[in-house]
Amino acid sequence: MATEYGHGYESWGGERRRHRVPAGVRAPVEGRSWRELGYVVLGLPIGVVMFTYAVTMLSIGAGLLITFLGVPVLAAGLAGARGLGAVERARARVLLGVEVDAPEPLRPKGRGVMAWMGAVLRSGASWRQLLYAVVQFPWAVFSFGVAVTFWVYGWALLTYPLWFWVFPVWVGQDGLQLYGDETHAVYLNNPFEVTVTALVGLLFTMATPWIVRGLTMVDRGMVVALLGPSRLGARVVELESDRGVVVDAAAADLRRIERDLHDGAQARLVALAMDLGLAKEKLAEDPQAAARMVGDAHGEVKTALQELRDLARGIHPAVLTDRGLDAALSAVASRCAVPVVVDVELPARPVPAIEGIAYFTVSELLQNVSKHAGASRATVDVWRVDDRLMLQVIDDGVGGADVGAGSGLAGLAERLGAVDGILVVDSPAGGPTRVTAELPWRA
Template identity: 40%
Template sequence: MGRTLALLALAPVEVLLFGLLVTAISLLSIGLGVFLVPAVVIAVRGLLNIQRRCARNWSGVEIGDPYLPARETDTGGKGWLQRTMGLLSDPATWRDLLWMLVNPVVGVVLLVLPLSVFAYGLFGVSMPFLWEPIVDAGGNDWYVLVHVTNSGTALTAAVLGAPFMLLGYLMGPALLRVHARFAHGLLGPTEMARKVHHLTATRSDAVNTSAAELRRIERDLHDGAQARLVAMGMNLGVAERLLSKDPEAARTILADTRTASAKALNELRDLVRGIHPPVLADRGLADAVRALGMDSPLQVEVNAELPGRPEAPVESAMYFAVSESLTNAAKHGSARSVTVDLWYAEGMLRAQVMDDGAGGANPANGTGLRGMERRLATFDGVLALTSPVGGPTTLTMELPCALSSPKTSFS
């Protein structure tokens, strides 16, 4: 009952904020609303976030954040105008306004009903103490269908009042959940808002991941192949000057340069393999994962049932996710053997990596699981982890995609 009363106390505040917001919007025509709307909207969102927390904590109904991300704005008056227009262009702002209009009626009825039933039952239970003053004052001496005129009928009213009290008590949590569902319908995020949130997050992750990958490539080129090529150029210059004076020394330098060129070529091949492995492009995901297993220090068994090939970006994302899984199993899981299953079903490319390691994997420990989640989320994919202490660890990854040409396999 206390929770019901707490929610009822919010209704007058919602009515007040509804009037303030409508007034602020009406003042946009004279410019004053540009400064009032953001302040009132912030207050409205703060109040309705209380409603969302109450629904989650008291009724178990999770209501996500429905608001669009804040836009970057300029400074000064132009910034205030941009901020106001951004808030008013958010559908959630108008849904908040609708909630504050409807909830003081519909919500209050849902919340007052159990209180009324409980109070009516309490009145009946109290009838043995109240019937005489009520009758003496000429008041209503009926309770349900009982004409209360003496102690006996008052006791009957008390007996009838107890079930009403119980019913009101039981109705409270049930109607509180109904109110929470009602709040979810108006205060929860729309499908468009969920997509915007998801796309914003995945776009940010994709941009950050691409920037990190470019920095890695630049660093590897600068510290590896580029340095060797510079050294090769210098050696060739020295060899050119020594060719007529000391042919043996020039021959030695040329031999060292040939060795350095081979190392530079291997480094470039490794770099290209890290960007998009040739085996993946040439032979497909199944054989590329088998190649990973052959290079792994673990005993890797690969089972693949892929009737075709997914798009290249999806194929690459799954390849690197499996590669990271094998690396984690070897470095952090103390595993000896790993089983990798690849299959396609219901529009999903799926991979399951199970090792016999020590278990206890946790994304918070920085073992690369967060990066795998971000890589898959870019393509609306998901990662599920099961890793009890003592093992085994099972990673299941899903990527929505369509398969194109039949698979090509040389195994």
């Protein structure tokens, strides 16, 4: 979930709607301003609890480190800080619309309580969340004082024409006292002064939401920086996920090769062996029939060889190894059902792994063009930008391709993501379809 405000639009929970009232006018009464005020107000009592907990557990744990008791106390304190961090992430998500992923999980080196305590104490995320519990408190005090002061004074002055009668009736003075000493006093009681007071209150009321918004920007920064995953931890999780994708893809490829061998060349070779056995038996009694059977077997051998060549090309084409992407993609384009123009402009060849992924990416995209696009022509462009290899396949078909629709594009995007690649699909209904892939060069 993301929050985007500005230019007359509001987005919350994925919905985007246009406002006719300018942002400066509607800010004091719109939901976002009240949610942000609620975040700041709740921040003070929550900050007191977190600060007290963090300082207490840290002090006791550090003081007991001269004995073994300090280690479990510190571990328990850090574990509690992680729980408080989860509460703060939820509060930021509900009231500020900020989605922050949970930090990297604990990785105990073994089993048991000791391994768990060691994982907690080694976890940088645990210490960052404990740090958040400490630094959030003084900021919560400051932001609470500023926000509540501006908000209360703004609305009090704005509504002064509605309640200034309270002073002469219940307090015994003409109005709100602006100044007073032993000789004279100034009260806001005539129509002009009451009007000016309300206008000043209006300015305060209109400015307060933006002041609170600025205060919560600091809160957003602290939540993201201290309660979310670190860059290193996020990278480790991403690499683990990518490794799983690569392993699954490799297993799927092995199953496909096994299936193709079993159902294709292997079955054909078994039948060929049986035919040659029958021809051997008939060789003495019916040489002509045996010759015909040998001729048929020769045709089967050619077919089996062609299937094996196709299978080998599907694993890794020899033309790619020998001549590079330009020749290999031209060969793929020649087998496409529609005319394809290939333009490859590369100063050098990327590493073989990236070159192979680029080849199979274009191959799969052209297969989609042949089977599903309903196109009359297509183009393939390959070029290099800095340290990235760029691929683009465009067709003039019916469009409507979607990565998230459970198609082969989703699997292709996962494979590219496993090597830090990106797949972007632009395919409006009616076409054209433009698929752009970006891969690391790694030369």
